[in-house]
Amino acid sequence: MALYRRYRPETFAEVIGQTHVTEPLRHALANNRVNHAYLFSGPRGCGKTTSARILARALNCEQAPVADPCGECQSCRDLARGGPGSIDVIEIDAASHGGVDDARDLRERAFFAPVNSRYKVYIIDEAHMVSNQGFNALLKLVEEPPPHLKFIFATTEPEKVIGTIRSRTHHYPFRLVPPKVLTTYLEELGRTEGVTLEATALPLVVRAGGGSVRDTLSVLDQLISGAGDDGVTYDLAAALLGYTPDSLLDEVVDAFAAGDGGAVFAAVDKVVETGQDPRRFAEDLLQRLRDLVIVANVPDAISIGLIDIPGDRAERIENQASRFGRAELTRAADVVSAGLTELRGATAPRLLLELVCARILLPGADATPDGIQARLDRIERRLAMAGDTSQPTTPAPAPSAAAAPAPAPASPAPTSEPAPTPTPAATPSPAPTPATPPPAAAPAQTVREAEPTPTPTPGTVGVADVRRLWPQILDKVRGLRRFTWVMLSQNAQVHSLEGNTLTIGLVNAGARDSFARSGSDGVLGTALTDVLGGTWRVEAIVDPSAAGGATPPDGPAERPSHAASEPPAPQAPPQGAAPEAPTASAPPVPSRPERASADAIAAARATLREDSARPEAYDPDRHARADDPAMDNDGLSHEELLSRTLGAQVISEIPHD
Incomplete structure (x- = not known):
């Protein structure tokens, strides 16, 4: 029965x-x-x-x-x-x-x-x-x-x-039975039947029943009939009832928060490829957005019972809600709700679902008041991020180009007649030379270790926010130091964020060591402070997946794609190839690719170590001139620059003509 x-x-x-x-x-x-x-x-x-x-x-x-x-x-x-x-x-x-x-x-x-x-x-x-x-x-x-x-x-x-x-x-x-009452009734019925009902599966059963006791018991009867030794689990209920798994909904919501269109459309492709109904996916997404809207407007909604969510998912929902503005969430829910109407009877449901996702990702294309408010939410959240993480009394990790002349008024000028205090500030004074650095111009790494590092407010800045703002951070780095910009844009990616410590993944150990020795972590920390506010600490690790990126516009000439994959063993030169004639300022380039000698590599690395150990203040303008061959190369060839800066040796070149 x-x-x-x-x-x-x-x-x-x-x-x-x-x-x-x-x-x-x-x-x-x-x-x-x-x-x-x-x-x-x-x-x-x-x-x-x-x-x-x-x-x-x-x-x-x-x-x-x-x-x-x-x-x-x-x-x-x-x-x-x-x-x-x-x-x-x-x-x-x-x-x-x-x-x-x-x-x-x-x-x-x-x-x-x-x-x-x-x-x-x-x-x-x-x-x-x-x-x-x-x-x-x-x-x-x-x-x-x-x-x-x-x-x-x-x-x-x-x-x-x-x-x-x-x-x-x-x-x-008569009315539909409330979900909480129905959930309690199902728990008692499960104990009577001697069947284990997973707490995360009960909301799916109640939702499938739609508030009808008879329909809910019919669904539960079907799940109990097909349950194994573990009873009615969440995976069984989600698969049998056709609901979208929480993991996929979390992936989509996180992608919307980070503005990652690739992850959003990859999730849509996963929905279609696994045979799920796009309309059911849109309904589940709207249900999740509804929960986020309530949590965003009522922070203690879960604790007071406005949302029926198991305890292990409560923290995840609160974290997702903190990464959106209330207008953003409301607009996204309106877009999905309107898309559900369009999906009814649609001949191309995937196309309509992708268009709904595109509308959510592009509030700038929405000229309605909701779209304008969504853009304002993003700006306010950006300002709130900077305000929450910044400490007015904490010094910056390294002086920037704009702050370099600041110590000048503090030094008494040897003048014969007294002058009012504003006079030295009004008169442009030359930048301090490296021989007489100001007291605050210590190496960036030393300053970061000596000063207290504030921890950003948890939930304010996440790794998704840093990835979303990464192009702006790279623009700041480019203005500070070209060498660091080239290394980050081609050989690095954001790996993780813990508190105020940002971990950068570099393509190999050599790039990581060069990044650390050259003081590029201080440059990146300064750029993070300019864009996000607060004080940041940068760490570098080896991550082979960080390879990629475009060659800088004024960088070295493009080389064939197979050059990076050649084995270290010496190989014969290509037929008909002739060695390039040496110039007066550059050593002759060998006619066939062979590894640099151990003595040459050791000498280059020793030079780098001596340069990095030199107690000089970090001056963005000076580093930009010294590290950017396009600005000032001191008469050195590109082979000497690569050898001196990176400890590298040019194996072969292809003429531009």
Whole structure:
């Protein structure tokens, strides 16, 4: 027997979620003030027919008037859950007996007295299917029935019952059962059945039931039938009911927060390739956005029960909500809601779903007030990030180009006559030379270790925010030091973020060592401070997946793609190749590729170590001139620059012509 039949309530106390109906009926039964006709309306599976049977059972109980049937008398046993039924309680399906002839037949039989019970009760299910002629044939009987006759009409569409019938009944509207009440009921039922129900699976079952007890129990019955030793798990419920897994929804929401269109469309492709319904995916995404909107507007929504989310997902939802503005979330939910209407009956659901995602990613293309407010949200969040992470009393990790002349007013100028304080600041003074650095011009790494490092507010700046703003950070680095910009744009990527420590992945150990020795971490830290605010610490690790990027516009000539994959062993030069003639300022280039000698490499690295150990202040302008061959090469060739800066040796070149 199905679950919804095995657990059909036998008393009003067992009916869940309908106290606004069951309590007045119990009081009417106990006070013996029962009307001759009732109209029970509401969605399917909410207990209308069940309550009608309980009402008939209580009316004919031998202990009546009583609020709940005793369950012991013959009438109560006949009308019990597995009982044979009573001849005096007649259920009529109006879907197949709603004509005028059926109504006339009922009218003729209604005047006969009950056989064994106190009342003859007619339960007319699906009453909205009775025709107008049938209702008119019953009108006089319903208006003035004999004392032993009771009518109970049950319908899902009370507006289709003609007004003359409705006006002669007591109308009790049934409602959908709240999710919390239904979840508690399912937990108790699982314990009774001895089946393990995973906490994360119950919301899916309740959602599939749509608030209908009968539909929910049917879904649960199906899941229990197909469950294994672990019981009803989240994976089983999501797969069988067709819902989008939480992991995929998290991936999409994180991609929207970071503005990562590639990840968003990859998730859409995953939805289609796995055979999921794009419309169901849009519904699940709208449900997730609804949760985020509530959390964004009510920070303690989860703790006070506004959202029914298991504890292990609560922190994840709060973190996602903190990465959006309220206007952004509302606009995204509106876009998905409108897209759901377009997806109904669409011939190309994937295309429409991708267009919905594109609208969410591009608030700048939305000229409506919602789109403008979404853009303002992004700007305010950026400003809030900078304001929360910055410390006014904490010095910057390294002096920038704009702050370099600042120590000049502090040094007393040897003048013969006194001058007011503003005078030295108004007169442009030359930048301090490396020979006499100001006291604050210590190496960037030393300054970072000596000063206290504030920790950004948790949840304010995430790794997704840094990745989204990475192009702006690189622009800042390019203005500070070209060498660092070339290394970061071609050989590096953002790896992770912990507090105020940003980890950069470089393509190999040589690039990592060069990044650390050249003070590029201080340059990147200064750029992060300019863009994000606060004080940042930069660490570099080896990450082979960081390879890639475009060659800088004024960088070295492009080389064939196979040059980087040549083995270190010496190989014969290509046929017909001739060595390039040496210049006066550059050593001759060998005619065939061979590795530099160990002594040359050691000498180059020693030079780098001596340069990096030199206690000079970090001056962006000076480093830009020294590290950018396009600005000042001191008469050195590109081979000497590569050898001196990177410890590299040019193997071969291809002429531009």
